[in-house]
Amino acid sequence: MYPAPFHYHRADSLQGAISLLSELGDSARALAGGQTLIVWMKLRFDEPQHLVDLGRIPDLSRISQEGDEVRIGALATHAEIAGSAVADLLPIVRDCGSGIADAQVRSRGTIGGALGSADPSCDWPTLLHTLDAELTCTGPEGTRTIPVSELVEDIYTTILKPAELITEIRFRRPPANSGGSYTAFKRCAPAYPTASAGVQLTLEDGDVCSDIRIALGSAGLKTVTSEEAENILRGHALTEASIDKAAEAIVAAAEPVPDQRGSEDFKRAVLRTLVKRAVDIAVRRCHGETIRGHHEYV
Amino acid sequence: MSMSEVIDKVSIQVTVNGRSYQREVEPRLLLVQLIREELGLTGTHIGCDVTYCGACTVLVDGNPVKSCTMLAVQADGQEILTVEGLEQDGELHPLQKAFSENHGLQCGYCTPGMLMSSMALLAENPDPGPDEIRKGISGNLCRCTGYNNIIKSIQAAAKEMAG
Ligand SMILES: Cc1cc2nc3c(=O)[nH]c(=O)nc-3n(C[C@H](O)[C@H](O)[C@H](O)COP(=O)(O)OP(=O)(O)OC[C@H]3O[C@@H](n4cnc5c(N)ncnc54)[C@H](O)[C@@H]3O)c2cc1C
Ligand code: FES
Ligand code: FES
Numbered sequence: 001m002y003p004a005p006f007h008y009h010r011a012d013s014l015q016g017a018i019s020l021l022s023e024l025g026d027s028a029r030a031l032a033g034g035q036t037l038i039v040w041m042k043l044r045f046d047e048p049q050h051l052v053d054l055g056r057i058p059d060l061s062r063i064s065q066e067g068d069e070v071r072i073g074a075l076a077t078h079a080e081i082a083g084s085a086v087a088d089l090l091p092i093v094r095d096c097g098s099g100i101a102d103a104q105v106r107s108r109g110t111i112g113g114a115l116g117s118a119d120p121s122c123d124w125p126t127l128l129h130t131l132d133a134e135l136t137c138t139g140p141e142g143t144r145t146i147p148v149s150e151l152v153e154d155i156y157t158t159i160l161k162p163a164e165l166i167t168e169i170r171f172r173r174p175p176a177n178s179g180g181s182y183t184a185f186k187r188c189a190p191a192y193p194t195a196s197a198g199v200q201l202t203l204e205d206g207d208v209c210s211d212i213r214i215a216l217g218s219a220g221l222k223t224v225t226s227e228e229a230e231n232i233l234r235g236h237a238l239t240e241a242s243i244d245k246a247a248e249a250i251v252a253a254a255e256p257v258p259d260q261r262g263s264e265d266f267k268r269a270v271l272r273t274l275v276k277r278a279v280d281i282a283v284r285r286c287h288g289e290t291i292r293g294h295h296e297y298v
Numbered sequence: 299m300s301m302s303e304v305i306d307k308v309s310i311q312v313t314v315n316g317r318s319y320q321r322e323v324e325p326r327l328l329l330v331q332l333i334r335e336e337l338g339l340t341g342t343h344i345g346c347d348v349t350y351c352g353a354c355t356v357l358v359d360g361n362p363v364k365s366c367t368m369l370a371v372q373a374d375g376q377e378i379l380t381v382e383g384l385e386q387d388g389e390l391h392p393l394q395k396a397f398s399e400n401h402g403l404q405c406g407y408c409t410p411g412m413l414m415s416s417m418a419l420l421a422e423n424p425d426p427g428p429d430e431i432r433k434g435i436s437g438n439l440c441r442c443t444g445y446n447n448i449i450k451s452i453q454a455a456a457k458e459m460a461g
Contacts, residue, residue, distance in 0.1 A: 001347050005305045008325035008371050031372075038367050039349055041326075051325065055372060079361070102437025103418060104352060107361035108368065189436030190350050 003041035010053045014060065014138060014167060017052050021163035022140045024050045030165060031055070032075060032113035035105050054112075060167060061110075065089070068173040074112025074166045079103070081111060089173070091285060092180030092200060095293030096127040099182070102189040112166045118152045121192035125152070126217030127182050129225055130200040133171040139164030155221040178202040179285030181278040181293060184217070185270050187261065193218045194261040197274035199282045201233075207283075209233045214246070214278075218261075219254035219271055226250040238283065247275040310374040314339065315383030323370045330354045330365035332373070333380060341381040341410050345439070352438030355411035356380050362418040364437070379417070381410035392458040393417065393451070402451030404442035411438050416452050425456055 009024075011017035021028055028050035031037055040046045054060065060075040063084045070086050081087060082097030100106055100114075100123050114124040115135065128148040135146045139161050146159070148169075153159050160166070174180070184196035196217035204210045212233050216224040229250035232242055256267035281291050307322040314337060321336055333339050333356065342365060345353035349367040356365045357379040384391035393416050396402065403409045412435060419426060419434035426434060431449050440448060 002328070003326045005303075005324070005326055007305060008308055008369075010371075010374075034369065034372065035349070035367060038328075038369065042348070042367075053372065102352070103415060103434060104355055104362045104364045104437045105349065105367075107358075107363055189433075190352070 001042045003038065004044060004047040006041075006048055007050045008053065009050060010055075011057055014057055014165070017054055017057060018138065018140055018163050018165065020050075020052045021165075024052070025162065028052055030116070032110040032116070033077060033108040034113075035101075035109035036113060036117045036119065054165070060112075065173065070171055070173055072111055072169045074115075074168060075110050076112075078106035078109050078111070078114075082106065090180065091291070091293060092127065092130070092182050092198065092282075095180075095182040096123050096198070099123065099184055099293070101191075105190065111169060115148070115151060115166055115169070116158065116160070118154075118156050118158045119192075120152075120155060120220060120222055121218045123182070123184060123193065123196060123217060126196055126215045126223050127198045128169065128171070129215035129223050130180060130182075130198040130213040131171040131174070132213065133169050135166050136168040136170065137164050138167050143167075149223075149225070152222050174200060175202055177204065177286055178211075179282040179287075181281035181285065181291075183274050183278050183281070183293065185274060195219055195256065195267050195270045195274060197271060197278045199275065199278040201279070201282050201286065203283070203286045207237050209236060209238050214250055214275060216250060216254055216271055216275070219256050219267070221255070221257075224250065224254045226253040229253070233279075238279070243276055243279050246279075247272050250275060308371045308374075310371055312370075312373050312376060312378055314378045315380060321370075325369065325371055327370040328366055329356070329358075329363075329368040329370050329373050329378075332370035333365060333378070336370075339380050339382050343407055343410055345407065345411075350439070351408070351411070352415060352435075353408055353411040355414040355438065357414055357418060360418070360421065362415050362437075379414070381413055384413060384417070393420075393455040396451040396455035396458065397448070400451040400454055401447045402443065403448075408438060408440040408442075412440065412448060416455070419452070420456055420459065424460060426452070428453070 029048040031051045031053045061073045078097045078100045087094035111124050114122040133148045180200035182198040184193035186193050198215045201212040202210045229246040232246040251271050258264045311320050343353040345351035354366045415435050
């Protein structure tokens with residue numbers, strides 16, 4: 001299978017990529033790892049006339065931690081992030097990066113592409129909601145910061161302006177006594193999740209949950225969050241009953257679409273279980289337990 | 299795009315199994331087609347053509363990739379290893395020997411991709427356990443073996459390579 005014919009442009013700098021994209025307009029797409037775009041082009045879901053390859057732009061894949069700020073370049077691959085010092089520090093990042101697809105897709109696919117595709121089945125956007133991440137975006141009109149929760153307007157559609165690119169993902173390192181967990185339920189490795197859940201929480205004396213973020217992936221047309229669910233748990237000691245109630249609340253906010261991966265009811269049942277499991281692992285990690293994250297295959 | 303519009307070809311250089319090749323390619327040429335059709339190295343297979351089966355796996359600068367989902371122009375300047383590059387001086391690679399000795403293949407269609415994924419796995423983790431192997435080759439499908447003999451083969455090769 002061939003994609004439809006297109007012109008190829010290799011950008012050697014960020015500014016170069018932005019100029020090319022604004023000059024070429026609607027008929028051009030930015031190409032990062034191609035693990036979404038090339039697949040779509042081969043299936044002729046998309047037939048851009050120009051591709052602007054970001055792959056050789058220097059310095060856009062740097063992963064660093066300065067003070068309590070973590071920064072990940074948009075071109076960092078899933079494998080690079082999963083193998084980074086940031087993943088050693090934050091197991092939730094390794095859960096996510098090492099669980100995406102298979103080794104081959106992880107060597108090419110990038111975090112910027114996962115965000116830019118605005119696909120609710122992609123794992124990074126869901127994970128980044130639990131860390132309140134911010135995105136540095138640069139376009140013809142300059143640079144701005146977009147909270148990850150505001151990036152996606154609708155399925156496959158971001159609020160990015162024409163020729164605007166995500167360059168960096170930033171978030172604060174969670175405080176001491178924090179733990180997180182990201183888990184997805186999948187049919188097999190080279191498949192998007194049937195459903196996924198991320199939980200990041202902080203415990204204080206007596207196991208009172210002082211802060212919590214919960215996000216669901218593949219659970220609707222966008223990442224699903226619920227203040228109601230978080231408020232049920234925030235400020236209280238966690239109990240089985242309160243966790244059940246919070247899981248119920250966020251699953252009620254989800255709108256899973258029935259498809260070949262399962263019916264709506266099935267997906268709700270999976271989501272409920274994933275939330276509870278993620279809370280359990282996050283709490284145990286708060287207590288210093290080492291738990292290898294893994295995605296579940298059916 | 300109208301069929302009559304001229305698409306500029308792009309000049310690329312790739313090193314495949316240690317040998318350098320220069321080619322003028324259409325931008326939409328996939329890496330797997332460059333390898334199979336332009337360079338005549340048909341050991342790399344196309345199974346699904348949609349990033350699923352892993353039969354087309356090659357190493358690009360040491361990383362496993364599905365070559366049906368990478369453009370040849372993206373590989374410009376990079377080092378590629380295909381199954382043909384495993385044998386050295388007429389000697390099979392320990393992985394190839396182990397697959398043969400442990401019945402790690404039946405029809406053999408998945409084998410080139412399995413071998414390349416195994417190469418990447420063992421480079422990262424020279425002594426993987428069965429679960430790590432299952433995860434390492436989870437992007438490669440085999441319709442024949444049921445995987446158990448593939449796992450045995452990779453473990454045997456790991457032992458042999460450790461010396
Ligand atoms: C078989 C298979 C299984 C998969 N399973 C999973 C999975 O389980 N979980 C998961 O999360 N993902 C999965 N993926 C998707 C994979 O993670 C992709 O890598 C990712 O969705 C896109 O990243 P990319 O770098 O390949 O982007 P590309 O395909 O190059 O680009 C995707 C889109 O984003 C835009 N874009 C790229 N970079 C930027 C940028 N910096 N700023 C703005 N826009 C940009 C592009 O223009 C394009 O529209 C799977 C893919 C395959 C093929
Ligand atoms: S042919 Fe490339 S993954 Fe199947
Ligand atoms: S040996 Fe036949 S597909 Fe694997």
